Amino acid sequence: MAEAALYSQITETDGVAGVALETAARVLRRGALLHALLAGLMLIFALLASTRLVPSLYDLAQQLFLLSYGGASDAALAIVIIFSLVNISALLVIMVSVLAREIWALPGLLVLALANAAVLLVLGYTPALITVIVGAWALVRLLRAPNVLRVNPVMMRELRGRMRGARAFVVMSIYLALMSGFALLLYVIFSTASSLNASAATGQIGRVLFAGVVGIELLLIIFIAPSFTSGAITGERERQTYDLLRTTLLATPSFITGKLESSLGYVLLLLFAAIPLQSLAFLFGGVTETEVILAFLILTITAVTFGTFGIYFSATQPRTLAASVRTYGTIAAWAFIIPLVIGFIVNIIQAGVFGNANAPNAPGLEALLQYVNLLLTSTNPFATAIQTQRLLVEQQVIGLYSVTLASDGSTIPMISPWVVFATLYQAIAAILIVLTIRRTQQVDVNS
Amino acid sequence: MANMAELIIETRDLVKKFGNFTAVDHLSLEVPAGSIYGFVGPNGAGKTTTMRMLTTLTRPTSGQAWVNGYSVTEEPRAVRRAIGYMPDEFGVYDDMRVWEYLDFFAACYDIPEIERKKLIDDLLALVDLSHRRDDMVDKLSRGMKQRLSLARTLAHDPSVLILDEPASGLDPRARIEIRELLVELARMGKTIFFSTHILADVSEICSHIGIVEAGQIIAQGSMDDMRAQIQPHREITVTLRDQEAVETVKSLIGSVEGVVGVNEMEPRAGRYRLRIDYTGDDEGVAELNRTISGAGIAILGFAEETKDLESMFMRVTKGIVT
Numbered sequence: 001m002a003e004a005a006l007y008s009q010i011t012e013t014d015g016v017a018g019v020a021l022e023t024a025a026r027v028l029r030r031g032a033l034l035h036a037l038l039a040g041l042m043l044i045f046a047l048l049a050s051t052r053l054v055p056s057l058y059d060l061a062q063q064l065f066l067l068s069y070g071g072a073s074d075a076a077l078a079i080v081i082i083f084s085l086v087n088i089s090a091l092l093v094i095m096v097s098v099l100a101r102e103i104w105a106l107p108g109l110l111v112l113a114l115a116n117a118a119v120l121l122v123l124g125y126t127p128a129l130i131t132v133i134v135g136a137w138a139l140v141r142l143l144r145a146p147n148v149l150r151v152n153p154v155m156m157r158e159l160r161g162r163m164r165g166a167r168a169f170v171v172m173s174i175y176l177a178l179m180s181g182f183a184l185l186l187y188v189i190f191s192t193a194s195s196l197n198a199s200a201a202t203g204q205i206g207r208v209l210f211a212g213v214v215g216i217e218l219l220l221i222i223f224i225a226p227s228f229t230s231g232a233i234t235g236e237r238e239r240q241t242y243d244l245l246r247t248t249l250l251a252t253p254s255f256i257t258g259k260l261e262s263s264l265g266y267v268l269l270l271l272f273a274a275i276p277l278q279s280l281a282f283l284f285g286g287v288t289e290t291e292v293i294l295a296f297l298i299l300t301i302t303a304v305t306f307g308t309f310g311i312y313f314s315a316t317q318p319r320t321l322a323a324s325v326r327t328y329g330t331i332a333a334w335a336f337i338i339p340l341v342i343g344f345i346v347n348i349i350q351a352g353v354f355g356n357a358n359a360p361n362a363p364g365l366e367a368l369l370q371y372v373n374l375l376l377t378s379t380n381p382f383a384t385a386i387q388t389q390r391l392l393v394e395q396q397v398i399g400l401y402s403v404t405l406a407s408d409g410s411t412i413p414m415i416s417p418w419v420v421f422a423t424l425y426q427a428i429a430a431i432l433i434v435l436t437i438r439r440t441q442q443v444d445v446n447s
Numbered sequence: 448m449a450n451m452a453e454l455i456i457e458t459r460d461l462v463k464k465f466g467n468f469t470a471v472d473h474l475s476l477e478v479p480a481g482s483i484y485g486f487v488g489p490n491g492a493g494k495t496t497t498m499r500m501l502t503t504l505t506r507p508t509s510g511q512a513w514v515n516g517y518s519v520t521e522e523p524r525a526v527r528r529a530i531g532y533m534p535d536e537f538g539v540y541d542d543m544r545v546w547e548y549l550d551f552f553a554a555c556y557d558i559p560e561i562e563r564k565k566l567i568d569d570l571l572a573l574v575d576l577s578h579r580r581d582d583m584v585d586k587l588s589r590g591m592k593q594r595l596s597l598a599r600t601l602a603h604d605p606s607v608l609i610l611d612e613p614a615s616g617l618d619p620r621a622r623i624e625i626r627e628l629l630v631e632l633a634r635m636g637k638t639i640f641f642s643t644h645i646l647a648d649v650s651e652i653c654s655h656i657g658i659v660e661a662g663q664i665i666a667q668g669s670m671d672d673m674r675a676q677i678q679p680h681r682e683i684t685v686t687l688r689d690q691e692a693v694e695t696v697k698s699l700i701g702s703v704e705g706v707v708g709v710n711e712m713e714p715r716a717g718r719y720r721l722r723i724d725y726t727g728d729d730e731g732v733a734e735l736n737r738t739i740s741g742a743g744i745a746i747l748g749f750a751e752e753t754k755d756l757e758s759m760f761m762r763v764t765k766g767i768v769t
Contacts, residue, residue, distance in 0.1 A: 153554030161542030241538035247502050247527055248555035249603075 020145035024138040025098045031134030032091040038065075038127050039084040046077050067124025075400050075413040080127070082415075083119065085423045087112075087131050089430040096433055098142065100253035103149045106142060109135050153250070154258025155265070162266055175224075175270055179216055179277055186212040203286025210281035211389065214295045217274055218302060218381055221267065222335075225303040226327045228263035229310030233440065234320040252440050256433065260311055267303045271296065290398065294388055294418055302381040305425040306331055308432040315439045339376040339383070346372050354406060363407040370403060370412065378420035388418040454513075455480040455607055455638045456501060461510035463496050470496040472662035473510070478640050478655065480606075482669075483633045485649035486642040487760065488659035494642040495535065497659070498611050501640075502532040515606055528556075531600025535611040537592050541585040545576060548584050549598060556603035570598040574628060590621025597628060601637075608632065610641035614648055626652055646760055658760065680707055683723040683732065685739065686748030693719045696739055703738070705731055718747060 042061060049057040058073040066076040090112050097105040113135035116128035142149070162168055190208050233256075236242040245255065278295065281287040310327045317323040350369050353360065377383045391397040399419060402411040456478035463471040471493040478484045488494055499505040501512055503523040512519045515529035540548060549567045558566065571577045574594040579587060587595065593613065600608055613629070614622045622645075629639050630652050643649060649656055650670075657667035666673065687693055697709050705727035712720040725731065736749050 150554075150557075153551055156554070157540070157543070157547070157551045160547060161540065164542060239538060239540070240534065240536040241540060243499075243504055243534055244532075244538045244552070244599075245555065246504055247530065247532045248552060249524065249527055249557055250555040 017145035017148040020141050021098055021101065021148065024141040025095045027134055027138045027141065028091050028095040028098065031130055032088045032095070034130050034134075035084040035087045035091070035127065038130075039081050039088070042077055042081045042084070046074075046081075049074070049077075065126050067126065069123050071400065072402070072413060075402075078400070078413055078415060079123070080125070082419060082423050083125055084127060085427055087116070087127070089423075089426040091131065091134070092430040092434060094138075096253055096257060096437065098138065099437075100152065100251065100257040101148050101150060102254075102257060103151055105149060106139070109139050109142075113139075152254055152258040152261060154255055155261040156258075158258065158262030159265065162262065168266070172270060172273060175220060176273060176277070178220065179213055179274060182216045183209060183213050183277060183280065203284070206281040206284030206286035207393075209284065210278060210287045210291065210295075211386075213274070213278050213281070214299070214385060215382065217271070217278075217299060218385065221271070221299055221303045222306055222331065222381070224270065225264070225267050225307040226310035226331065227324070228266065229260065229307045230314050230323040230327045231320040232259040232263065232311050233314040234317060234323050235314075237318065238320060253437050256311065256315075256437050256440060260307065260433070264304055264307050267307065268300065271299050271303065288392075291389060291392060294392075294398075295385065297422065298381055298385050298388070298418060301422050301425045301429075305429040305432075308429045308436070312432045312436045312439070315436045335380045339379045343373070343376045346376070361407050363405050363410055366405050366407050367412045370405075370414065374414065374417060374420060377417045378424055381421065384417045384421040388416050391416050453480045454478060456484075456512075456514050456640055458497070458501070458512040459510055461497065461500060461512055462508045463493075463500060463505065464508045469662055471500070471507075474659070474662060474664055476657060476664065477667065478607075478638065478657075480638055481633070481636065482655045483629060483639045483653045484641070484655040484657065485653035486640060486657050486659065487644065487646065487649055488642075489644065492659045493662040494659060495611055496662075498532075498609055498640075498642060501526075502530055502609055503527060528603065529606050531603070531605040531608045533596050533600050533608070533610045533613060535615065537589075537596055539585055539592075541583075543584050544581055545571070545584060545587070545595060546580050548595065549602060552599045553602045558603065566602065570601055573601070573631075574598045575624075588621070590617050590624065593617060593621065593625060594628065597625070597632075601632075605637070607638045607640060610639065612643060613641050614643060614645060622648070680724045680726045681732065682752040683725055683735070684712070684748065684750050684752055685721045685723065685746065687719045687721065688745050688747060690719060692744050693721055695742065695744055696721055699738060699742055700735065703735065706735075722752075 042065075045057045045061050058077055061080060062069065062073040062076040065080045069076050069079065094105060094108050094112065097108060113132050116125075116131040116135070119125045120128035120132070186209055187205070190205050233242070236245065275292075275296070278292055306327075309330055310323070313323040313326040313330070314320070317326060346369055353362070354366060377387050391401070395401065397416055399416055401414055401416070403414045404411050454477050456476060458474055458476040461471055461474045461476075462469065474493065474497060476497070486494055486497070496505065500507050501514055501519060503519050503526050506520060514526045517525040517529065519526050540551075543551070546567050549570055550563055553563045553566055554560070567580075568577070571580055574597055576591060576594060576598070579591065584592070584595070597608075597610075597613070600610070610629075614625050617625065626648060629641070633639055633652075633654075653670055655667070655669050656673055658665050685696060687696065693711060697711075700706055700723060701709055705725055707724040707726060708722075709724075710722045712722050714720065723735070725735065727734075732751065736746070739749075740746055
């Protein structure tokens with residue numbers, strides 16, 4: 001089979017262990033495919049149902065895939081789609097970790113299967129069975145080759161180098177100094193301003209401080225994460241160590257994941273280091289733990305996804321400079337320019353159609369525009385963070401909520417943008433990792 | 448005979464083209480197991496490209512190559528397991544210690560962590576770098592880096608070492624050290640296939656040689672065969688005490704079968720020397736010696752001259768270029 005040939009090429013591991021790894025990876029990939037089919041089916045359901053031709057489809061989906069969910073059936077559909085997308089990404093990432101013979105593949109698989117089992121029990125999310133079965137199957141396969149999983153040598157080497165000497169310390173100091181300085185500045189400005197009109201709520205200063213620190217952190221992370229990864233492969237080429245690695249038995253997936261782990265591990269360290277600074281806001285009140293957790297989640301996912309942008313271009317470009325330019329260009333286009341342009345157009349349409357007194361009764365169009373707006377918000381980490389916090393503070397909404405349409409007074413389910421953002425970014429990261437491995441192997445074969 | 452031995456590297460009509468440029472042109476190599484094979488040729492002759500194909504880094508445009516019986520295109524992993532490769536550029540990880548460098552590559556060859564510590568100690572002792580174990584790699588001299596590189600190629604105990612210009616850019620002392628290391632490794636049973644353009648290296652240590660020019664092999668075989676091929680007769684220099692002895696030897700030897708010529712050379716440091724051109728075998732050479740000493744003549748020196756490789760190289764390559 002062509003597929004079998006592809007896999008033996010990817011795992012690059014010999015003998016019984018290689019076969020076990022390949023089978024486990026293939027099983028996981030099939031699981032991801034099944035979830036993708038399900039998500040696609042749900043999207044078609046949603047489209048058909050929204051045209052109000054077959055309204056019972058919503059209920060059918062809820063009865064089939066989300067047995068014990070008490071909420072609205074349209075919201076249930078959204079939940080099923082999001083769970084499936086999360087499963088796809090998780091299965092793909094674990095598949096790569098199996099191919100790369102990462103030691104964390106086993107616990108990762110276990111956690112994913114258990115989490116799915118829990119969701120199955122609590123919400124009656126039946127597609128969780130796919131992941132549970134696939135996970136158990138892959139686990140059994142992996143246990144047949146217990147000695148092949150190991151700590152990634154590339155990650156070990158990178159971390160040894162990165163954490164040695166003054167450089168790691170200096171980067172972290174500059175990063176923390178920048179943020180502390182910024183926080184101090186915010187505090188000084190805000191406290192002077194509030195002492196002038198003396199009407200500012202106590203909680204407000206905390207909230208401003210928190211938002212300011214998270215904002216500047218996000219900005220720094222967007223620049224730092226890709227800068228670590230965009231030189232990952234090109235750097236090896238430039239130092240002429242790439243050929244050395246290619247003549248060893250190190251498989252491409254191990255190489256790529258090792259690079260990602262080490263650079264993202266360091267970025268994660270930066271994020272953890274800044275948590276105390278974020279928590280300063282607690283002193284002034286007005287900020288809840290939920291906000292801190294959600295902010296950390298958004299920061300982490302931004303770092304991981306933009307990091308994979310970097311490694312993808314590092315695999316496709318011959319030089320670090322070219323890779324960096326393309327990485328930052330793509331990030332700017334994806335997270336800033338394109339959503340701004342489309343958002344502008346959507347807002348013009350919205351204002352033109354629904355802005356005046358004799359607004360037409362077009363609930364379908366209005367709902368569509370609402371969803372497009374949600375999607376656009378979710379492509380940008382800043383917009384996501386702001387909108388999520390606004391919903392949290394003003395409406396106490398963490399996940400699902402409903403919006404009443406101006407056209408006919410009906411409600412449509414909406415979701416806090418961080419959920420869409422997390423799912424979308426996670427999916428992009430998973431796909432980019434798989435693509436990076438493919439591209440690296442192709443380049444090797446063709447050179 | 449050497450060419451009857453098992454071949455550990457074999458290529459058949461290997462071709463590599465980069466666009467219109469043919470870097471390697473129907474090259475057929477035969478490297479016997481256990482040999483030290485010098486791959487000699489001018490810069491740009493296709494040595495590095497050939498080595499990159501043998502190490503699975505580049506796919507041949509056409510033709511076949513096997514290392515240790517495995518095809519480089521069909522079973523690249525088996526080939527990688529069998530070879531240790533040292534490119535002409537030393538790949539520097541500037542942020543590593545010597546032992547970490549070896550530890551990393553050993554891990555890349557799937558050597559379990561418990562075995563690595565002892566392996567690293569052994570490798571460092573072999574290349575005489577034990578005292579630099581904890582130094583940073585970029586603080587090492589070029590010669591030391593080259594030795595460390597050599598230790599790296601040995602991490603997974605390969606049967607063949609493929610070394611691209613191992614002695615280039617080294618000072619004389621470092622070059623001799625590398626040379627001695629290669630001989631030592633050959634004694635340990637490794638086949639060593641190395642490229643060079645320094646002929647002195649080849650004549651010192653190689654058992655086999657292949658001369659490449661413009662992507663083609665123009666001569667290859669064991670050093671002895673090559674010498675015999677290039678040099679139709681042996682040259683024996685006999686050093687004698689005085690002119691009288693010279694005359695006696697001339698008359699004694701001149702009529703022996705196989706002796707093509709007996710020529711007097713310029714006396715050096717008061718010693719008289721005779722050059723005998725002889726086409727016979729080893730037994731005949733011994734017989735010559737016996738004949739002379741049997742006549743009661745004091746022999747100060749009796750030596751077979753090995754014709755230097757440079758003239759041989761010039762003679763072989765000239766035909767192709769002009």
